[in-house]
Amino acid sequence: MASFLGSAGMQGRRGRAGRVVPPLAFGGAPAGERRDAAESRRRVLGVARELFSERGVDAVSMHEIGRAAGVGQGTLYRRFKHKGALCMALLFEGVEGLYGRARDREESGGPALEQLMGLLEDLACFNEENAPLLGAVRDAVGGERRVEMYRNPFYSWLRATVVALLGRAVEEGEAREGLDVEAVAEAVLAPLNVDLYLYQRAELGMGRGRILTALRGLLLDGLRREGTAR
């Protein structure tokens, strides 16, 4: 089964410079899309964006989107495998922004660990800006589909980017040697899980600065006091 959007093979790949090139057509149109299909896809996306912003993602049903866009259920679900996939398509622009900022940072050079921190900061903003859609994605990806959450192209790109940055940090002597970059990458990304992040923001009353500062300290220096055996 295809993942969220784009074919399964479209995950981020390493460029020759070690940079992770973003999945190309993440939320874009399928290659040989028929004109009528393209038209109806645009209409669906527009209507969905509208309704979601009016009444919240949860309060708008797929049937309603279809009706409002003048499109049947079959069509709707052919295009978007489920509600989460539709939301994912709507997230396209924001994700592009993230890719762009990561590219800029990379081109302007600087220590890999600082670039990593920048990415995490962007991710926190992304969480806040797109909270409703991200929440809907999470909800739609339940039951059998649970794995898709971490298999979608966006998360793959994220992980690959972090892995690449960590790898570079080790090579350049910024980070400890022998770091298990794949495993650590997951642990680095985990605290920015949307639900957890929003919970801290909204329920625990933590500001973005506080969350990021704590994370920065933890990631860079760990918990132990200086001088303790390591």
Added chain:
Amino acid sequence: MASFLGSAGMQGRRGRAGRVVPPLAFGGAPAGERRDAAESRRRVLGVARELFSERGVDAVSMHEIGRAAGVGQGTLYRRFKHKGALCMALLFEGVEGLYGRARDREESGGPALEQLMGLLEDLACFNEENAPLLGAVRDAVGGERRVEMYRNPFYSWLRATVVALLGRAVEEGEAREGLDVEAVAEAVLAPLNVDLYLYQRAELGMGRGRILTALRGLLLDGLRREGTAR
């Protein structure tokens, strides 16, 4: 609205020694439960456990559980606000085990950070042993209920315990001073998010040891190489 189980006020509290005492009646019976109600609750729980283990949590509907237990929908949902709450009740024993092990560790003394690592290890096992139920809980807690995920008594206890351990580690000079223990506690717990953990186990093929080792290194020492400015 009540959280998963137990009244809202039943979250972990600090004992006088700084220890976090577990919520008392997490999955137990309500105080003045009527005899017939207790009976039907037991029956429901038994039937659910049975059916879940036979065919998987996702494949068993609430209606079916009700039918098999000889109980109507109203009754079922009065007892368990939703499918996730039922699963949470089924998790009772495992959670008790976690509480017990944490208590034992605490009584046998030892460095706070080591105790923290022990807790994380237990949590990893807990994730594996109870994956299906935990997954179902996650799924059931969507839409409006999204916040409940981190507000339930179990997670509250977990967070409070980690906060207490971190606090002690700071006091006793094990951990850096000025650590934002509340914020850091979330970041410490995040990598053991069930979905993420299982994804690493099953899809990325990482063993428990590898995940925990990476986490341990990250938490204790951070990413930076020794000698780098901190």
Added chain:
DNA sequence: ATCAAAAGCGGACGATTGTCCGCTTGGTGG
């Protein structure tokens, strides 16, 4: 023992998601 109130009970019901299957249409080769 009686009786009233509170708690428990159960099936009908509404809403939502996602699937199915037969009809329509766009685009292409003869």
Added chain:
DNA sequence: CCACCAAGCGGACAATCGTCCGCTTTTGAT
């Protein structure tokens, strides 16, 4: 220009979750 057929289309349908509301049982006070 036409005919073909895969892709697109749309509404009916099934399954599930969770709610509602009127009936029944338990409990405890008189």
